[in-house]
Amino acid sequence: MSKKKLVLINPRSHHRVGFLIDKESRYPPLGLGIVAALTPDDWEIILIDENFQNFTFEDADLVGITSFTSTVKRAYEIAASYRTHNIPVVLGGIHASMLPEEAEQFVDVVAIGEAEITWPDILFDFENNQLKKRYSGNLITLDKVPQATHNLFHKEYEIDSIQTTRGCPMVCEFCSVPGFNGKTYRTRPVENVLAEMETMRTDRFFFVDDNIVGYNTAARNHAKAIFNGMIDRGIKKDWFCQASINFGQDEELLDLAYKAGCRLVLIGVESEKTDALQSMNKRSNLKVGVDNYQKIFSIIQQHGISVLGTFIMGLDTDSVNDIKNRAEYIINSNIDAIQISILTPFPGTKTYNDFIKEGRLTATNYPEDWEKYWGGDIIIRPAKMSALEFKQVLQEAAIKIYDSKRLMQLMLRTLRTTKNPKTALWAFSANAHYHNMVFETDIKKHIKLNKVFGRS
Numbered sequence: 001m002s003k004k005k006l007v008l009i010n011p012r013s014h015h016r017v018g019f020l021i022d023k024e025s026r027y028p029p030l031g032l033g034i035v036a037a038l039t040p041d042d043w044e045i046i047l048i049d050e051n052f053q054n055f056t057f058e059d060a061d062l063v064g065i066t067s068f069t070s071t072v073k074r075a076y077e078i079a080a081s082y083r084t085h086n087i088p089v090v091l092g093g094i095h096a097s098m099l100p101e102e103a104e105q106f107v108d109v110v111a112i113g114e115a116e117i118t119w120p121d122i123l124f125d126f127e128n129n130q131l132k133k134r135y136s137g138n139l140i141t142l143d144k145v146p147q148a149t150h151n152l153f154h155k156e157y158e159i160d161s162i163q164t165t166r167g168c169p170m171v172c173e174f175c176s177v178p179g180f181n182g183k184t185y186r187t188r189p190v191e192n193v194l195a196e197m198e199t200m201r202t203d204r205f206f207f208v209d210d211n212i213v214g215y216n217t218a219a220r221n222h223a224k225a226i227f228n229g230m231i232d233r234g235i236k237k238d239w240f241c242q243a244s245i246n247f248g249q250d251e252e253l254l255d256l257a258y259k260a261g262c263r264l265v266l267i268g269v270e271s272e273k274t275d276a277l278q279s280m281n282k283r284s285n286l287k288v289g290v291d292n293y294q295k296i297f298s299i300i301q302q303h304g305i306s307v308l309g310t311f312i313m314g315l316d317t318d319s320v321n322d323i324k325n326r327a328e329y330i331i332n333s334n335i336d337a338i339q340i341s342i343l344t345p346f347p348g349t350k351t352y353n354d355f356i357k358e359g360r361l362t363a364t365n366y367p368e369d370w371e372k373y374w375g376g377d378i379i380i381r382p383a384k385m386s387a388l389e390f391k392q393v394l395q396e397a398a399i400k401i402y403d404s405k406r407l408m409q410l411m412l413r414t415l416r417t418t419k420n421p422k423t424a425l426w427a428f429s430a431n432a433h434y435h436n437m438v439f440e441t442d443i444k445k446h447i448k449l450n451k452v453f454g455r456s
């Protein structure tokens, strides 16, 4: 009997093209790898991944698309081409989960929440010719997460992805994680994570968890058990992760993380000002205190790990001077790599609801305008400055922060503080992705860093 054919699609937003110049800035669509793992063997599975190839129509029995808010317009375009052929399209991911009423105008089925619950039901109903408009379910315990099918991902991905936890109890007002993955921090069994890790082809990867160390001892012990397991099993891969600032307050954890291959940690710094943190309910940073940031970053670096600090520009507490001061703070700080993003109210967050209520969103021609919801476009009316003033001060800040000479100096400083060339290169690469976006050039084409550090 011939197999049924499932086409999975990872759409791309054209706004991210500059960011994606460098292959190292592309990460595989882990959610689709999980969907593939949940699909029985009597299906043939094809992945069309626009991180590497533009979509061209591929015949299918069923189509599954994932999307963020910034890629949903593209997802709807692709869905339309299948719907004209009467091929059913399922849309999942965070945007469809937050705005199912919108999504169901463009696709046949909306999968809300986590695929482990919805996908088996969707396949069952497809086979029985009784597909419904929507599927949703309660949050699962993470022992039910299958090993993602990593060999489905495009072979040119240089950095793979894996997940060990879901959910966050912190409820920062701008963040869609608690709305999507819930407010309970759930952990995956350590053995399952390690077994999946051993199936990954690349020697570098990204822990996609929003906070790999959580907010209590049990969560930190879970992370330590994973790091210990990697060391015991001899899994020799370099990686980066995202964590709250308390990552730097546990030296045993830092030792283990480094030995297990951690080279970079992304920390949501957001702002150097207490009132700004209060305005967004960033409790983890408030607990640590802004005056302790630099000390904590320095401890992380002493353990051989570099710090990628993320900052938000355009908060309601921000004036033109505040943006200038934040840029100065960043330039004078000991942070190794910097991501600045423009405050972007994402559907499903309190920030989004507030901006809608106050009529301060300026990109509301949906779905076209969803492409602008990626952190690099001004789509708000700022509270304390005009949009033009904001744009100008932001451009000045970005040009200073991502200046190529400065980035080279930063890399050498990271090398001095962490004493690890690979760590310095990870931090530089992160900066290079943002540089490419700001200047629309590939910094690495001019600086042959991979040769300098001998990476093949």
Ligand code: SF4
Pocket (backbone or CB within 6 Å): 168, 169, 170, 171, 172, 175, 176, 177, 178, 210, 211, 244, 268, 284
């Ligand atoms: S920004 Fe981080 S700490 Fe805040 S709610 Fe989101 S995941 Fe949790």
